[in-house]
Amino acid sequence: MNFEFFIAKRIIGSKAYKSSVSAPIIKIGIAAIAIGIVVMMIAIATGIGLKQKIRDKVSAFNGHIIISNYDSNNSQESGKPISTKQDFYPRFKNIEGIKNIQAVAAKFGIIRTESNFEAIIVKGVGADYSWDYFNDFLVEGRLPDYTQGRNQEVLISQDLANRMAFNLGDKFNTFFRKEDPNKPPAPMRYEIVGVYNSGLKEFDETYVIGDIRHIQRLNKWEPDQVGHFEVLLSDYNQLDEKFKAVFQNTPSLLNTITVEQKHSSIFEWIGIFDKNIYGLIGIMIIVAGINMITALLVLILERTKMIGIFKALGSNNQSIRKMFLYNASYIILIGLFWGNLIGFVLLMAQKYFKFFPLDPAVYHVSEVPIYINFGYILALNVGTFFLCLVMLLVPSYIITKISPVKAIRFE
16 A cells, blocks of 8 residues: 555545535535436436437338339339349348348338228238347237238237227228229238337338238239348448448349438437537536536645645655545545446336336337446446546646645644
8 A cells, every 4th residue: 555545545534534624525526426427327328228229110110221223213112123033132141240131012002991091101021021120019919920821911000000990800901003093003901910119100100011922913023023122230330331241242233221321310310319428428527527626626725734744744746646636536436436326226217117208209219218338337437537537637736836834834
């Protein structure tokens, strides 16, 4: 144990320290650090959680990478078909990290009942479709089974079911337009076997998941023709890297884009979260640092006579500065402890009890999502600790200006 740390420990453990004039200031400093950590933990956990939740929900309806034909159709309905006889289907041979490649197609339709009607998009999927996302979204019934013969089973959203007064097991008629506008629309009767709720209102209000073979028949496509391919990655964080690899391994006649490019407005919106989080972290660290500077200055003022005695005994300025920095480190660590404890309890409470709901029409989720990772919590604590210490180096320089003679006489 070095001399400076020993003195700092004795000062912290003394009764006079706990009942001194600086005690309330120290408590305010601890509170500032604790509140700062709580706010930063909540900001990061909710910001990252919201980004990941929205990102996964958009990917559930589009995949991570979309491979389609170049055409003038900018709508969500499939235009010119693609053959499934591709080198990359059903899997890329030279690219690792691809979870699944699924062939899909989409077609506009109108649900018509005796008292109501609704425009929808039927997304046709097949036996190769990954139901991982919709398995989490499922609120009632079961997922459709398209591994056998062509059937009328569909999965509809809770939002659409409520608007159309549909229940599980109901059957309804959907009408699809034909290429010849003079011909009447083609009817299709579907049966509801499952109801999902993704919380992403933009998609929930229109998407119905059905058998791709019906769309192939309606569009007069061959069995090996589909609307486009959706590529799902094992790790979304590798999107840019895998996109480049997929782009290089697909024919030049096919268009390859990421889900972020297709829905740029949504991803630009959630990209703003990062700037807000960084700004909030910066503000909280500055506020905590200012409170710690105040606490350190009060400590120095209160211990002026002690500083004079140590200087008279031969201690240099650097040694005395270390004593007060060790003291300040103790205050910061206490604040970090309470901040982490309170922050973790609040985050776990929201994660499991969902105290704070959100409007899905605005935020695309029904409650505040929480992402907890001990890596960012550790980085946040270490960063806050060292930044506060760096900020305290300047006020600790005052010690070098204190005269031993005047300090000993200081009352």
